[in-house]
Amino acid sequence: MSRPVFATVDQQALRHNLAIVRQAAPGARVWSVVKANAYGHGLARVWESLAQTDGFALLNMEEAILLRDSGWRKPILLLEGFFHAEDLELIDRYRLTTSVHSNWQIKALAEAQLSAPVDIYLKVNSGMNRLGFRPEQAQAAYKKLRALPGVGDIMLMAHFADAENPDGLIEPLQRIERAAEGLDIPRSLSNSACTLWHPEAHYDWVRPGIILYGASPSGDWQDIASTGLKPVMTLNSEIIGLQQLSRGDGVGYGYRYHAQQEQRIGVVACGYADGYPRHAPNGTPVSVDGVMTQVIGAVSMDMITVDLTPCPQAGIGSKVELWGEQVKIDQVAKAAGTVGYELMCALTPRVPVKVI
Ligand SMILES: *Cc1c(COP(=O)(O)O)cnc(C)c1O
Numbered sequence: 001m002s003r004p005v006f007a008t009v010d011q012q013a014l015r016h017n018l019a020i021v022r023q024a025a026p027g028a029r030v031w032s033v034v035k036a037n038a039y040g041h042g043l044a045r046v047w048e049s050l051a052q053t054d055g056f057a058l059l060n061m062e063e064a065i066l067l068r069d070s071g072w073r074k075p076i077l078l079l080e081g082f083f084h085a086e087d088l089e090l091i092d093r094y095r096l097t098t099s100v101h102s103n104w105q106i107k108a109l110a111e112a113q114l115s116a117p118v119d120i121y122l123k124v125n126s127g128m129n130r131l132g133f134r135p136e137q138a139q140a141a142y143k144k145l146r147a148l149p150g151v152g153d154i155m156l157m158a159h160f161a162d163a164e165n166p167d168g169l170i171e172p173l174q175r176i177e178r179a180a181e182g183l184d185i186p187r188s189l190s191n192s193a194c195t196l197w198h199p200e201a202h203y204d205w206v207r208p209g210i211i212l213y214g215a216s217p218s219g220d221w222q223d224i225a226s227t228g229l230k231p232v233m234t235l236n237s238e239i240i241g242l243q244q245l246s247r248g249d250g251v252g253y254g255y256r257y258h259a260q261q262e263q264r265i266g267v268v269a270c271g272y273a274d275g276y277p278r279h280a281p282n283g284t285p286v287s288v289d290g291v292m293t294q295v296i297g298a299v300s301m302d303m304i305t306v307d308l309t310p311c312p313q314a315g316i317g318s319k320v321e322l323w324g325e326q327v328k329i330d331q332v333a334k335a336a337g338t339v340g341y342e343l344m345c346a347l348t349p350r351v352p353v354k355v356i
Contacts, residue, residue, distance in 0.1 A: 065090070
C-alpha cells in the first residue's frame with residue numbers, strides 16, 4: 001500500500017543526452033558533471049549509463065570513492081578541489097584530479113607525501129569572483145605548481161557567470177587569455193550553456209551537467225527544445241481525492257485559490273516534502289491522464305490540488321505527471337521562481353525512484 005508518488009530515472013535518456021553533448025562538442029573530451037548526487041538522480045543509479053564519458057566531475061570525496069569502489073577507473077575531477085590538506089591522502093589513494101584555486105592548496109601539495117604525481121586543474125577567476133586565481137596571479141601559481149614533483153598534468157580551468165547570454169563570454173575569455181599568456185596549457189571552460197551555445201569556449205574538455213539530465217541551463221525549456229535533449233527524471237503520482245467546488249469556495253491553506261464558478265478539482269499525493277516546490281503558484285503546469293492542466297491553491301507538505309476542468313474524465317487513481325516528458329521541469333521551475341537544477345536536486349529521499 002505505498003503512496004502513489006514516485007520518480008523515474010531514464011537510463012536511455014542519459015545515454016542519448018551524452019551523445020548529444022558529443023555532437024555539440026565533437027573536438028572535446030567530456031567531464032560528465034555528477035555533483036550533488038548526480039543532480040538528485042542518484043549517482044549510484046546513473047553513472048553506468050554515462051560510462052561512455054571521458055571522466056566524471058563532482059565535489060564530494062564520498063561520491064568519488066563510490067565511483068572508484070564501483071569500478072570506474074577513468075578520470076574523476078574534484079570541481080572545488082580539496083578542502084583540507086589531509087584530503088590529499090585520499091586524492092592520492094583514489095587517483096583523483098583536483099582543482100587548485102588558492103595558494104594554501106599549492107603549499108599543501110608541496111608538503112604532501114604522494115605516491116605518484118596528481119593531475120591539477122588550475123582554476124582561474126573569470127570575473128565571477130567565486131573560486132580561482134585572478135588572471136595576474138595565475139602564472140605565478142602555474143610556475144609554483146609546475147615546479148612540484150607531486151604535480152602531473154596541469155589544465156587551465158574556469159567557469160562562467162553568464163554563459164546563457166550570447167555576449168556573456170567576451171570579457172571572461174579576455175581574462176582567461178590574460179591568465180594563460182605564455183603558458184602552453186590545455187583548457188576546460190565549458191558548462192552546459194557553453195557546450196550548447198559557445199563553441200569558441202569548448203577547447204579540450206567540456207563540463208556539462210544540467211543538459212545530461214535533459215533540462216535547460218537558461219531555465220527556459222524553449223532554449224533547448226530543438227536540441228533533442230530528453231528529460232531523464234519524471235515525478236509522478238495519482239489523484240487520491242476529488243472535490244466539487246461552487247463559485248466562491250476556497251481551496252487549501254490560506255484559501256489561496258477561490259473558484260470562479262462550479263469546478264471539479266483533484267487532490268494529488270505529492271507535496272513539498274516530496275520535493276515539489278512550495279512556491280509553485282496557481283497556474284503551474286501539471287498533467288492529469290496526459291492532459292495539461294494547472295495547480296490551484298497552495299502546495300502543502302504532502303498534497304497539491306489541481307484543476308480538473310480540462311480533463312472531466314479524470315478520477316481517483318488518474319495518473320499525474322508533476323514533471324517529465326510532458327510537463328518540462330523547466331516550466332514548473334520557472335513558474336515557481338527557480339530553475340530545473342534546484343528541483344532535481346531537491347527530490348526528497350521519501351520518493352521511491354524507479355530506474356527504467
Ligand atoms: C556545476 C558545474 C558545472 C556544470 O554546470 P551546468 O550548468 O550544470 O552544466 C561545470 N563546471 C563547474 C565548475 C561546476 O561547478
